[in-house]
Amino acid sequence: MSGDSKIGPVGGIIRTAPVRKIAGSADAATARTASPDALPGAKLIRMASDLASMPPPVDAARVAxxxxxIAEGSYRLDSATIALAMLNYAEGRAN
Structure with a gap:
């Protein structure tokens, strides 16, 4: 093995000093009693999961x-507007 001998295999953890446990440590007590809601990453993951499980917003009146x-045959397409919107989307422009 070449290089720094403190670096172990990828993904492995190598301690260069023994782990000390400090009695009454506030960090240790907090880590054991902290709820998942207290961790910012857990909140974001739960929020993302909640959003992913929601149905997409739909304007029911517009759909109707x-x-x-379309059923009456009065819906007309404007091909120039559609083409322009497609080009703008492809180029990364909003409109």
Missing amino acids: SLRTA
Whole structure:
């Protein structure tokens, strides 16, 4: 093995000194009693999970009006507007 002898295999943990336990340590007591809500990463993971389980927002009135217009044959497509929107999207522009 070449280089620094303190570096172990990838993913491995090598301690260069023995672990000391300090009686009455506030960090140790907090780590044992901390709820998952107290950890910022856990909050973000739970929030992401909650958002992922929600259905996407839908404007039901707009969907109903489009279905009616399509069924009646009155819905018209503007190919120039659609093409422009596609180009803007491809180029990373919002509009």
